Amino acid sequence: GAVVSQHPSRVICKSGTSVKIECRSLDFQATTMFWYRQFPKKSLMLMATSNEGSKATYEQGVEKDKFLINHASLTLSTLTVTSAHPEDSSFYICSATLAGGALDYSYEQYFGPGTRLTVT
């Protein structure tokens, strides 16, 4: 259980275009989803926290108008990279946490397989 999927797994786009990445929790409801970016041989960097039905909270230095996040349902969050440029090329990973339950102290998050974005 607790599977998170991402689509697409890899995408190549031209500079100036927009790309949408989907993150889905397949067998559970997720009140909170997180978006990360990872450059080669580097650690994951948190971009934003997404709560169902409300605006995302962005980390310092992450442009909210460039990285649009929508969390319209308990099983789906989307990240849209607007007007993509080559420097946006990276590995984007989402994670989700279980809604409700008794284990509120549990720090376990479930990660998606990631999306490789290449901007040419």
Add this chain to the structure above:
Amino acid sequence: LAKTTQPISMDSYEGQEVNITCSHNNIATNDYITWYQQFPSQGPRFIIQGYKTKVTNEVASLFIPADRKSSTLSLPRVSLSDTAVYYCLVGYRRDDKIIFGKGTRLHILP
């Protein structure tokens, strides 16, 4: 969020036990310790989580001393497929944001 410190890299051989230690001096009373594994071009995978003493599951053990200022992930009899980056994370609630440290790059040699 408690800051964590891990070795940047480690090498070991197939069949050996590997121990990766993480320091978290400012861990809070409610914080749990969680370890993730990440292979190249994949999302991190949950390995184990604990609060104190020892936790064991089918893939690893987690040793946490009484002061909880450090923890040790133990991988028994590693294989080549255990080559990955291992992240130690400290936090409380499932909906708290996770800040990843640099992780430990483990390289298993034949």
